[in-house]
Amino acid sequence: MKVRISDDALALACGADIVAAGFKKAGVVVERVSSWGMHWLEPLVEFDGVGYGPVCVDDVAMIIDGRAQSIGRIEDHPFIARQSRLTFARAGKTRPTSLDDYYATEGWIGLAKAREIGAAATIDVVLESGLRGRGGAGFPAGIKWKTVASAVAEQKYIVCNADEGDSGTFADRMVMEGDPFMLIEGMAIAGFAVGASMGYVYIRSEYPHAIAKMEAAIRLSAHLIAPFVIEVRVGAGAYVCGEETSLLNSIEGKRGEVRAKPPLPALEGLFGKPTVVNNVLTLATVPWILAHGGDTYAAFGAGRSKGTMPIQLAGNVKYGGLFEVAFGITLGELVNEIGGSTASGRPVRCVQVGGPLGAYIPPSQFDLPFDYEAFAAADALIGHAGITVFDDTVEMAQMARFAMEFCAFESCGKCTPCRLGSTRGVETIDQIIAGKNVDANLALITDLAETMKYGSLCALGGFTPYPVMSAIKHFPEDFR
Ligand SMILES: Cc1cc2nc3c(=O)[nH]c(=O)nc-3n(C[C@H](O)[C@H](O)[C@H](O)COP(=O)(O)O)c2cc1C
Known part of the structure; x- marks a missing residue:
């Protein structure tokens, strides 16, 4: 009898070691493999050719006697079957250092x-x-x-x-x-x-x-x-x-x-x-x-975006994880069909793509294909292909403020637009949130964003305007 359990940090954080110890105690050979990248199912175990997840140590006996509910062959799970795994071809299947x-x-x-x-x-x-x-x-x-x-x-x-x-x-x-x-x-x-x-x-x-x-x-x-x-x-x-x-x-x-x-x-x-x-x-x-x-x-991909991209679904999303797919898939497919929409069950208000310097994109733009040029044309960026999902409780003025605050905190300080612009940016958004001279301050933040975008030495200051200006553009009601 053999069981395969991931020793990836996320699986460990979900209790994979405790589950592995439970199987060992029951006399099962435990093989520690890489993660399939279906985060909501961790700790995910593969026993007798089928998967079970999320598993806790109390489930071990039931899995061994075949009384537990399985998810079937992991490779046939729709989340995996829909992917084109080239870079992640071995994910879930091999022992990392073997x-x-x-x-x-x-x-x-x-x-x-x-x-x-x-x-x-x-x-x-x-x-x-x-x-x-x-x-x-x-x-x-x-x-x-x-x-x-x-x-x-x-x-x-x-x-x-x-x-x-x-x-x-x-x-x-x-x-x-x-x-x-x-x-x-x-x-x-x-x-x-x-x-x-x-x-x-x-x-x-x-x-x-x-x-x-x-x-x-x-x-x-x-x-x-x-x-x-x-x-x-x-x-x-x-x-x-x-x-x-x-x-x-x-x-x-x-x-x-x-x-x-x-x-x-x-x-x-x-x-x-x-x-x-x-x-x-x-x-x-x-x-x-x-x-x-x-x-x-x-042969995979679309336009000048060739091949596949390992997309990372995170934040308030039901089925978060690693989804490697050819470029060209739309944001809507990724967030609603594959990600299953929000984990909270509330409507999606926006997603942020490309990390803390990425634009906020509303559902009205979910037909956007995952493609470098298409994203650039929509004033957005793919970055490292992280998609963070937010539900309708998110306050976009606070998110815009956070972008400026993040830039101020992380700036290396070498160039003025990033070092000082981000701090002035936080102050200006605070004024807007407090309802003070809103029109004049919105004009000021737009001007400041232009200066940071074109005047910063690197993309830290240069891209901070993306989250700020996309929040103002798509969710103006949150700034008034
Ligand atoms: C503020 C900032 C943070 C960055 N962080 C990363 C990072 O964590 N990982 C990364 O690969 N590239 C990061 N980049 C991009 C790198 O500067 C660089 O473009 C990249 O390492 C080049 O590799 P690639 O051509 O394979 O993407 C960052 C850029 C900026 C401006």
Whole structure:
């Protein structure tokens, strides 16, 4: 008798260890696997080919004797069956730090392919795939790699951005905790392609399980990726350290302050050397692309948004979790059909897409397709593809204030529009909430948002206007 239970941080927080101990006590072999990403069902267990969830320790005996209500084969669950899992193909199925499991599920095929076809052809495959950066800006990965490959330097670096600061996002964490060899393989392919022998994974300190799994997986696979070497660096809890130049400063042991661009990190990055900085999901998708072909990946998606996106449904949503799907799906499908609308049962008032700097989008715009260009045209951003759902009890003036307050709290302080603009922004919204000179203050906040958008050194100050102005535009009644 064998049971499979996730050891992902979310499953642990829901009591997976206690359930696992219950099965062990009953004489069942317990296998700790990655998470399927159906958060509302955690702790989810797979016993005798079918799933049960959420399970508590009192259910163990009933599951063993077949008296408990199962959800059927987990792979057939509509939440999983509707997905196109390429990056998350192993989710729920393999033991995170088992090299045997990784080998058995197409592991290391991408790296072998890269070594077989050579560095330049590897970059061509990534270019052909149309893969764009999953960290927020959506910049084509192949073009960044090509720039670093063309730079002449004795030392180049691959830096994996695993800061995952956006609210309501967890896909990077799930990769690192659930499928760390995939990220390692992606970094090794990047290193091979651009001529870098050293890589760093910059992980936020709030992810202790991810740090432990990555360190273990790096030790176990060092001989497979040699001469490429990877080390983990741990952040100290600043949102701005997810911005690539702050992140580089932080790895160098300096204060996490944004650098002016140019020079681009691709030319003068870590320790002044040419550096690829890519998000976890960007790098983790590369092994699949190399193994299956750039054209196969590009066949998924819509327009210039190629491939699949691991979308993260969070906040006040009934069925929250990880939903990987080809670009082009609408927000309405994601929130209402897949997410099942709010967990509270009240009407959805809006969603925020793309973390704390993302726009608030009302249900009247839920026909918006998940696509970089379509979102940009609607004054919104996909970011790291976190969708946070709010019901009709949300107060949008408070949310606008929160965006400015967040920016003031997290600003690195280097540029004036972000450092001072955000503080003045909080004060101005406070005036509006208090009903003082509302028209004049709304005009002032609009002007301030323009200044922050165009005058800030990085997207922290530059994107804070998105949540603020979208709240004012779509929910004007909350400001009067
Ligand atoms: C304030 C701020 C925070 C950011 N946080 C993250 C983050 O947590 N993770 C991430 O991958 N990118 C983050 N980014 C984007 C990075 O600067 C950069 O674009 C990204 O790491 C590049 O990788 P990609 O091309 O694979 O997306 C942030 C940007 C800004 C302005």
